[in-house]
Amino acid sequence: MKVGNPFIITGKYVSNEYFCDREKEAAELVSNITNWRNTVLVSQRRMGKSGLIEHVFAMPEISKDYETFFVDIYDTANIEDFILLLGKEICTRLQSRGERLMEKFLMTANSIVASFSADPITGMPSIDLSLNGTNSAGRTMEQIFKFMENNVRPCIVAIDEFQQIADYHDGRKIIATLRKLVQNCKQTRFIFAGSNRRMMGQLFNSPSEPFFMSCTPLYLEAISLDKYAEFVEKHFENNGKHIEKQCIESAYKAYEGHTWYIQYIFNRIYENTAKGETANEQSVEIAVCNILDIFGHFFQEMLIAVSERQKSLLIALAKEGKVKNITGANFITDNKLKTASAVQGALKPLIENETITREDESYRITNRFFSIWLARRY
Ligand SMILES: Nc1ncnc2c1ncn2[C@@H]1O[C@H](COP(=O)(O)OP(=O)(O)OP(=O)(O)O)[C@@H](O)[C@H]1O
Ligand SMILES: [Mg+2]
Known part of the structure; x- marks a missing residue:
């Protein structure tokens, strides 16, 4: 089966052809x-x-x-x-x-x-x-x-x-x-x-x-950069489009190779690149802006639904990307988060509803696009 865009993001498995590594x-x-x-x-x-x-x-x-x-x-x-x-x-x-x-x-x-x-x-x-x-x-x-x-x-x-x-x-x-x-x-x-x-x-x-x-x-960890780059190049070249290595590397690194996010970005970049054209690093920024625009309304609603303390914590976390010592003095004072117990109180429900993920002793916002949107907006 041939699909319209080889970077599938709907979650439905199609075939080996569109499955990386x-x-x-x-x-x-x-x-x-x-x-x-x-x-x-x-x-x-x-x-x-x-x-x-x-x-x-x-x-x-x-x-x-x-x-x-x-x-x-x-x-x-x-x-x-x-x-x-x-x-x-x-x-x-x-x-x-x-x-x-x-x-x-x-x-x-x-x-x-x-x-x-x-x-x-x-x-x-x-x-x-x-x-x-x-x-x-x-x-x-x-x-x-x-x-x-x-x-x-x-x-x-x-x-x-x-x-x-x-x-x-x-x-x-x-x-x-x-x-x-x-x-x-x-x-x-x-x-x-x-x-x-x-x-x-x-x-x-x-x-x-x-x-x-x-x-x-x-x-399951992230797919390696080498394997993912090979996959992206193959699909661009097979369809008469080109892509610079740097473009793949920069998107992969910014999202730590997290499968759905990078698939989403390359789905856009693929769409935005006409046959015969070459996608470059700038194409990543254009694709990310497209995506944040589309999800912006939804992210805004998510923010309305949380308390002021939770909002401050989310913004602080988004700006840092990943935080190890979330109740540490540095993180609290740098981000004007008041006290460690205030952070703990705001954190607990956000972990429970999976808005924040704890992974390998660090905290980050689960939805990486939401995180980027917050960091850019506030
Ligand atoms: N190896 C792969 N190659 C290409 N795309 C993939 C691969 N694995 C997953 N994807 C894509 O990434 C997205 C997320 O995959 P999947 O739904 O399998 O993740 P999940 O870990 O089960 O997510 P959730 O925790 O939400 O259930 C899907 O859109 C899927 O098409
Ligand atoms: Mg699943």
Whole structure:
């Protein structure tokens, strides 16, 4: 499939052609799968976890031999939502491989009721699931696992934003049940992905948690500059456009190679560069200005929603980029932030709602475009 702009930013995995590098990480994930290890995949937000999973699921050595299921549970609020989402993914995937397999699944997980209709917009057939209440959620989970364990092809289940389960009513109990089911699997493998490093760390590394040391960790860092530069050049040249090395390097460095942000910038630069033209360092600034203009309204709203103290903290953090000692005297006096306890008070809710990220002992604003916008504006 050929796309209009090779720098994809919608989050939908298209194909190997538009996916940069991740060779080592993909090999590690494949090795975990083929060697019967469950994986816990963690990275900062927007670094490429979901993309990596989809990329690995599309690799011939996986798609040929395994049944793969991928659910992003970010929007689920309870175990019933979780079951319906996983059930729908299983039905949809199996249906594409023949009605019989899907019927077998629905017979095994007999509390799940499926109804079929045509999507009112696309006209495509769609499946709606509900629970008939015959069995408890725990029993239905057992049935789903039983189906996967008895499937001819081994199954791989990727659960994205896994930390969400901890927020369910009875979250701890559900995690413990899930752990037991996972532990009893003989052929089904799991990938648990999440961006909330603190929560994921606690769930998988804390001795008091059910999943303690039960998975092999895979931490996703930025793609290297060399690999990313090669990827950018390839797509420009293949489409009759040119780009200076310096242009790639300066965008990459300004955003520390953070995948979605650099993809977004090159998506713009690609659009702004006509066939036969060469993008240069100035093209980065033009693209960033375009982007900040587009998001400006939205960023303004974000600022209106926070307290004055939080606003001052965000501006100070944006100006510094990254801060190690956030309650240190220097940061406080340089930015007129009053006291350490005022900073702590402002920081806590901003960490909780992920506006600020703590990474490797440093703090920064999670959304790098928001950070640049604040630093330029105030
Ligand atoms: N290797 C890659 N090559 C090119 N683009 C990529 C790559 N990995 C991710 N992307 C792009 O970067 C963006 C973010 O990727 P993805 O959604 O996989 O990140 P994530 O870590 O799952 O984010 P979140 O924490 O928000 O769930 C997407 O638009 C995706 O298309
Ligand atoms: Mg994701």
